[in-house]
Amino acid sequence: MSKGRFGDHGGQYIPETLMNEIIKLEENYEFYKNDPNFNRELTDLLNQYAGRPSLLYYAERMTRDLGGPRIYLKREDLNHTGSHKINNVLGQVLLAAKMGKTRVIAETGAGQHGVATATAAALLGMECEIFMGKEDTERQALNVYRMELLGAKVHPVTSGTQTLKDAVNETMREWTARVHDTHYVLGSVMGPHPFPTIVRDFQSVISKEARAQIMEAEGRLPAAVVACVGGGSNAMGMFYHFIPDKEVRLIGCEAAGQGTDTDRHAATITKGSPGVFHGMKSYFCQDEYGQIAPVYSISAGLDYPGIGPEHAYLHDSGRAEYVAVTDEEAVAAFEYLARTEGIICAIESAHAVAHARKIAAGFDRDSNIIICLSGRGDKDVAAIARYKGVTIHE
Amino acid sequence: MSRIKDAFINQKAFIGFVTGGDPDLKTSEEIILKMIAGGCDLIEIGIPFSDPVAEGPVIQEANLRALAAGATVDSIFTLAASVRAKTAVPLVLLTYLNPVYHYGYQDFFAGCRRSGIDGIIIPDLPYEEKGELQPYAALQGIDLITLIAPTSGQRIARLAEDAAGFIYIVSSMGVTGTRTQLSDSLTDTMAAVKAVTDVPVAVGFGIHTPEQAAGIAKSADGIIVGSAIVRLAAQYGQEAPDYIYHYIKQMKAAIS
Structure with missing residues (x-):
């Protein structure tokens, strides 16, 4: 091979x-x-141009509101150009x-x-x-x-x-x-x-920093790290240095679009099958003859029918888990984070925020989880307004 | 040895490509039979794929037309079998790897054999990856056609030594489609290939005029024409078979 x-x-x-x-x-x-x-x-x-290291921000109001683990946001949205x-x-x-x-x-x-x-x-x-x-x-x-x-x-x-x-x-x-x-x-x-x-190597700076930052802040590893996945670069960067730490759950959030029970989604691990496309063997959304399926998500960054091969492997080996988050849940999380923490995040990252909200109650209050906030949401404001049926004049 | 060698005996081979199932399966078969009547010595049939990354716009659109008309891997096998029942001309499939992988290598190559297919070209399966598939192809007697590009350089000897059927020399950088100018390095590439193998070499990508065909046929064993034929299929739809017949006659004459 x-x-x-x-x-x-x-x-x-x-x-x-x-x-x-x-x-x-x-x-x-x-x-x-x-x-x-x-x-x-x-x-x-x-460091001098992109503004690294990025903050690991303790989201206190969100933590209090969800009543579960201490929630940290890895602020890749604060990098120059606004994303990881x-x-x-x-x-x-x-x-x-x-x-x-x-x-x-x-x-x-x-x-x-x-x-x-x-x-x-x-x-x-x-x-x-x-x-x-x-x-x-x-x-x-x-x-x-x-x-x-x-x-x-x-x-x-x-x-x-x-x-x-x-x-x-x-x-x-x-x-x-x-x-x-x-x-x-x-x-x-x-x-x-x-x-x-x-x-992955260039993105692994995210978890390299985050691992040191959380040890500094909490003196213990996170119970979970959560990131959105299209091709999977911010997630791979967020997971990488935690892979050897078996007690840290690695959770990737795919785009379920209008729902994984419809054909309007981009949930590759949840709904796809093994294939070979774009130079790699991995999982892809495809039909019974191996034609690549049209995919859909409100998020243009997650609107991709495949996933990186290392994620496919982390899925196969059970080291990481992959879940699907709908447009509706992502938009709700986008608004939630804006109102709760004063942070307008990318609609991609909002998929991770949405899933963290769902699972927070299942963690001990003295544990912590990290959400990768892969990007800022300025680019999405108009699209969210459209989604909500609000007319704005740019 | 497959039927493919017959295309090159005592002549320059004219190899014509058509996207299977474009504009529909019935017309596609008529096109192939007319290509043979017009002088094609070997037929390449493309299995339509949603994302043909090595193709230019003409063949991309043909892929989408064929898929929209309902073509599948199975219906291309049926098409090939129907052509095979009427002719001994060698038939080669051109497909991206995913439809083959998804069908299952064993079943796919068994299907090739049943349909009278002689060889297969997979543009996104380079030398380094072919090991996973080649045993299945070999078991059914299907030649896996080697592609050599203008950038192959020091890889040429290794690629050519392993070749079976014929060697497909890609004339120029980029994707399929008609061109006015072909790569300057073509002669060198052909010489490097000829130095290590007796397997016939055919040149494709960009060839569309009789003059180009005649020029290349001076040193190559065959020429491959795709986009120019597919463009006629796009332009004339169900009336295309006769136009394609006349085009091929003219091209074949240029290299004879």
Whole structure:
């Protein structure tokens, strides 16, 4: 079996045209991840530019309201560009620069990864092109303009379902056409090896910090960490350094959309089956003939029919548990967090908040849980207003 | 040895691709039979897939049309079997891995054999991953076609040594679709392949004019044309078989 396996999942299922480039990427990553200069530069960017370490915030009012464990929020929403995406992007764009690339391309769903990539490209002087489903460019028009302000060219993708999976298809096609000067900044812990490992490593700063911060604050490990999962990058980052701590429950929250009893959801682990797509073996929402299913979520960032291979493995091995959270529950949690803690979080992250609300009562009052607040919710305000039937003039 | 070698005996092979079930299964079969009548020496039948990542817009749309018309892996097997009953021309399936994986490797290749399929091309299954599938293909006598790209470089010898049926040389970077200019490195790639194997080499991606075909056929054993044929299917729908027949006659003449 090939490299980059997580149990049976992972691998490198890509066209021959990309194989040498992927091998070169792996070799370079293996070198630079152990290079003190690279690591110093990356840490400087993360700390001096992106604002790390991010806060581990004790949500006192939420804790009191839920009457269960002490609730902490890992505030990735406070990073520069407003989400965890910058952690991975700074790492990959710096790596691309070391590899001599002058141009980066990326897919984006909600636009957070696109904005982060455009930002890093501006900072490091790279040309940048972003592929975004046409439907998402409409749902997240503000982020499109943000990327353009940062000097990126945004291509609305009109093929297929015009959402995140189609944006990935189109970015892969573009990369196949032009690898010599271009790096594909994959935004999640997915795709062919070495991407799931690279992205996980760059995102693992979340749990590295959170583990130290919770020990400092509470003197004990959390009973659970909770994160939303689309492709799964913030969740993988939030889980990673807790994986050896068997007493810590790892809970990933997928998008149930209008319900897992309908066909309007993106709940890959809950409803999907094993498959091979976008360069990896993992779980996918698909039909009886292996056609990739159209998926749906109010959250453009979770609206993806697959999940990263390491999550698939954590599911198979029972180390992590995956649950599905509906649009309705996520919107309620979005409003709840705003009113209870004065934090407007991303609708993606609200899926994790919603599940934490559901399960809090089952934990001891002297235990604690950490919710990864993967992003801030400014981008979602208009969509939530629409969902609630409120007319606003932007 | 499969029927595939017959396509290359004493001639330059003209290999035509069509998306199975586009615009519908009945017309698709008529198209294939007309392609053979027009001079196709080998037929590639695409199993439609929702997300054909290696394809340009023309074949992407054909995939969606075929799926919308109800094509499935099973109906493509039925189509192939029906063609096989009428001709000895080698038939090769082109499919992404997921439909094969989901069907189950054992059942899929048994289905290939029953339907008279000779080979299979899987664009998202590189050399490194083929081990999981190849024993099932070999058991049923189905050749797994090797793809070689302009970027393959030092990988060429290893890829070519393992090849069976024919070797598919990808003429240019990017996805399928007609092009006016093909890769400069094509001649070098072909020479590197020829140095290690006697398996015939066919060149595809971007070829659509008789002049291009004639040029490439000087050094290649065959040429592969896909998007240009699929475009005619899109343009003429149920009337497409005759247009495709005339197009293929002209292309085959250019390399004969």
